[in-house]
Amino acid sequence: MFDVIVPIYRISEEFILRALDSIKAQSFTDYEVYVCDGTPEEHQIYDAKAVVECYGFNYIRQDPSHQRVGGARNQAVAEGSNPYLAFLDGDDYWYSNYLAELKNAIEKSISKVEIWAVVLDCEYVLISQRTGKEHRMSRPYGHYPDQTFLDSFPSFAYYWLFGHPPAPTGTIVRREAYEAVGGYDESLSIGEDTEMLMRIVGDPRKIAEENRHYYEILPLIGGFHYIGLDNTTNRGSQSSVANNRTPDEI
Secondary structure (H helix, E strand, O other): OOHHHHHHHHHHHHHHHHHHHHHHHHOOEEEEEEEEOOOOOHHOOOOHHHHOOOOOOOEEEOOOOOOOOHHHHHHHHHHHOOOOEOOOOOOEOOOOOOOHHHHHHHHOOOOOOEEEEEEEEEEEEEEEEOOOEEEEEEEEEEOOHHHHHHHHOHHHHHHHHOOOOOHHEEEEEEEEHHHHHHHOOOOOOOHHHHHHHHHHOOOOOOOOHHOEEEEEEOOOOOOOEEEOOOOOOOOOEEEEOOOOHHHHHH
């Protein structure tokens, strides 16, 4: 049912193990996993191929013709054939019933729905200017109290996505819809995920209402989204516990 797409670039072994463990722990098991690694050979600090393959998952080296994190996702998607695409960043992880819940939601959805998203747990650190102390904060990522707009006007999801972007880790896309728009724009270094979703649902200024598609947010916290210096994507370019990419690599 699902192709699970995991882009990585100079990511710590701890993070990728956590992400892959969360896939293996899924209560719903009709999926195939594709991990696309863009880490240059000189920056390989562990055998990522061996790590991925020990789970029985597919490991792919990112081809230079596919640029940035969008290119890594595009290349991985092309390797699979399942009708639904489940995206997971290598420094995030899912809770064990994530795919099962999404399967149920998909089966209940009307045909115009092409994208499904969930809320994610999220933690981050703020530093007080007054005391200099660090404060660890937590909040649900992707939860918006004004979601009634989307519920009332589903054919205007394009405008909703402007100010309410979901994390890729909590997003499922129908493969046919992904292929119809040509996947991710590999020229973009930031916002490539939201931009693709906007093309899928359709711009109301250009596309008649009957030809637009819907975006459904589930009232569910389905995983954990990491925010920090070691993000898989940092300001649009993949990074990790190693140094960030140089300007020439971006």
